[in-house]
Amino acid sequence: xxxxxxxxxxxxxxxxxxxxxxxxxxxxxxxxxxxxxxxxxxxxxxxxxxxxxxxxxxxxxxxxxxxxxxxxxxxxxxxxxxxxxxxxxxxxxxxxxxxxxxxxxxxxxxxxxxxxxxxxxxxxxxxxxxxxxxxxxxxxxxxxxxxxxxxxxxxxxxxxxxxxxxxxxxxxxxxxxxxxxxxxxxxxxxxxxxxxxxxxxxxxxxxxxxxxxxxxxxxxxxxxxxxxxxxxxxxxxxxxxxxxxxxxxxxxxxxxxxxxxxxxxxxxxxxxxxxxxxxxxxxxxxxxxxxxxxxxxxxxxxxxxxxxxxxxxxxxxxxxxxxxxxxxxxxxxxxxxxxxxxxxxxxxxxxxxxxxxxxxxxxxxxxx
Numbered sequence: 001x002x003x004x005x006x007x008x009x010x011x012x013x014x015x016x017x018x019x020x021x022x023x024x025x026x027x028x029x030x031x032x033x034x035x036x037x038x039x040x041x042x043x044x045x046x047x048x049x050x051x052x053x054x055x056x057x058x059x060x061x062x063x064x065x066x067x068x069x070x071x072x073x074x075x076x077x078x079x080x081x082x083x084x085x086x087x088x089x090x091x092x093x094x095x096x097x098x099x100x101x102x103x104x105x106x107x108x109x110x111x112x113x114x115x116x117x118x119x120x121x122x123x124x125x126x127x128x129x130x131x132x133x134x135x136x137x138x139x140x141x142x143x144x145x146x147x148x149x150x151x152x153x154x155x156x157x158x159x160x161x162x163x164x165x166x167x168x169x170x171x172x173x174x175x176x177x178x179x180x181x182x183x184x185x186x187x188x189x190x191x192x193x194x195x196x197x198x199x200x201x202x203x204x205x206x207x208x209x210x211x212x213x214x215x216x217x218x219x220x221x222x223x224x225x226x227x228x229x230x231x232x233x234x235x236x237x238x239x240x241x242x243x244x245x246x247x248x249x250x251x252x253x254x255x256x257x258x259x260x261x262x263x264x265x266x267x268x269x270x271x272x273x274x275x276x277x278x279x280x281x282x283x284x285x286x287x288x289x290x291x292x293x294x295x296x297x298x299x300x301x302x303x304x305x306x307x308x309x310x311x312x313x314x315x316x317x318x319x320x321x322x323x324x325x326x327x328x329x330x331x332x333x334x335x336x337x338x339x340x341x342x343x344x345x346x347x348x349x350x351x352x353x354x355x356x357x358x359x360x361x362x363x364x365x366x367x368x
Contacts, residue, residue, distance in 0.1 A: 001031050003361070004091055006084075006107035007099030008037040011046070011196070012272050016123055017099045018050050019163035023354035034091045036084065038103045057083050057103055077106055084110035095119060095361050098134060105130040112137035117364040121357060123162055123272035125304060126297035127151040139364040142357050144272060144350070145304055160357045161350020162276030167257065169280040169351035174258040181221060181248050188264035189219040190332055193253060194288075195269050198225015198232075201316055202267075202288055207235045208321040214244035218264065218332040223253045264338055265331045267324070270302035270313075278311070279349035284341035285311040286327045288319055310345035 003024065007013035017035070024031050037043035039056045047054045057080045084107045088096070096111035098104030098120045111118050118138040122131050125145035135141060135152045142160040143149060149157050178185050194202040206213075206222050213220045224232040229251035236243070243249060253259060260266070261281050268274050270287040278285045287305065289298035305311030312327050331338055350356065 001028055001361070001365075002092060002094045003031060003033050004036065004088065004093035004096045004107070004111070005033060005099065006036040006096070006101075006104040008041040008043050008101040008103040010101070011042055012123055013100040013104075014041075014043050014046050015273050016121060016163045016276075017097070018046070018052070019167040020097070020121075020354050020357055021050075021052060023163065023166060024358055027355075027358065034087070034093070036087060036103060036107050038101070041101065041103075055087055057106065077102075080106035081110045081113075085114060088114055088116060095365050097121065097361065098131070098138075099123070100128055100130060102130060105133055108134045108138060115368075117361075117368040119357075119360055119364045121160070121163075122148050122152075123276075124148065124297045125300040126295045128294065139368055140360050142360050144276065144353070145301065147300060147304065158356070158360050158363075159350075160360060161353030162272060163354035163357055164273050165276040165280035165350050166352055166354040168260065168277045169349070171257040172261045172281055174261055176258045176262055178219070178221075178262065181250070183219050183221065183246070183248060185262075187217075187219045187246070188332055188335075188338075189221060189262065190265050190267065190328055191253070191259070191263045192220065192222040192267040193256075194223070194225060195271070196225060196252065198223075198228035199269065199288075199290070200228065201319060203228055203232050204235070205319050205321055205324050207232060207239065207241070209324055210236065210241050210243060210247060210249075212321070212325055213247050213328075214242070216246065216329070216332070218246070220247045221253070222247070222249050224249065224251055226251045265328075267328070270298040270305075272301060275301050275305065276350070276353070279305070279345045280351045280353075282342035282346035282349065284331050284338045284345065286324075286331065287311050287313045288316060289313065291316050305345065305348070308344050308348055310341055310348055 005017045007017050035047045035054045039058050095117040098108040119140045121142045125147040141152050141156045144162040265284040267286045270289040287302035289302045302313045
């Protein structure tokens with residue numbers, strides 16, 4: 001298969017695409033892939049690091065208020081459609097997949113106009129502006145949340161889940177040991193992770209909670225985010241908080257898929273990738289949705305788990321040391337509850353999500 005993939009800006013658009021590509025190359029080794037992203041997005045580092053050829057285009061999003069910048073946005077979009085048509089002509093893809101972000105709007109629109117089979121993958125429960133726009137032009141639509149189905153032309157929609165789920169599920173038998181963090185393998189571990197950049201409100205709340213976490217019968221590993229680590233250490237010093245042996249504060253946790261099967265529970269944001277991972281592995285989760293995302297979609301993502309008794313939710317406006325400790329203790333001090341939540345999460349999981357999406361790609365090619 002010759003696959004052209006486009007998705008940019010954030011990890012939530014890029015990692016599912018990379019997981020899909022990885023699986024496609026396993027089952028169809030002759031696959032040729034070209035990734036089209038933006039000049040400024042995270043894909044500029046992540047995609048080449050994965051050994052995938054990358055082409056970039058200059059794009060920007062629409063301002064929600066009336067703005068002269070929107071004229072520039074329209075110009076850039078039309079320019080990018082023209083650029084995308086040239087890329088498509090040169091690469092000659094069998095199918096084009098869009099995973100979100102403004103750049104995928106131009107690329108998928110260009111592909112549809114050139115009568116190339118097209119598929120979009122929507123990771124969230126609330127459909128993004130780009131994918132809504134594209135839905136009338138593409139051949140097939142893959143979703144990861146049932147809540148997204150009725151936001152699209154339903155005849156085109158297939159539930160696949162998020163390919164990241166299959167990538168993570170493949171590592172469930174990891175031989176990782178907590179001793180590498182000077183923690184114990186036989187003690188339940190709570191991981192707290194606010195994303196690769198860290199989340200200031202989550203970090204402040206955990207700092208305020210560490211004196212209590214020190215006394216708990218469970219372990220805590222807290223990732224502050226690389227650029228916020230020094231600030232957290234300063235806050236701990238200023239508050240004269242000592243860190244006990246059952247608590248570890250680190251800037252970042254590398255290779256999360258290898259470590260997540262070893263956690264008893266997770267505290268995290270409610271991004272689509274996180275939801276895919278925890279449901280694939282069956283990890284009980286306390287979700288703290290980011291309030292800084294379009295259409296509050298992380299709250300909707302989290303609600304899907306809460307409704308199925310697979311997770312708990314604390315909205316950021318209710319987040320403080322007391323609410324965090326109450327929910328953490330509720331899960332960490334009740335093994336039966338953890339087992340029930342893990343089972344409920346697994347029932348929601350799609351550990352074959354990449355395979356399902358590959359079938360949708362073939363369907364688009366066959367039925368185009």
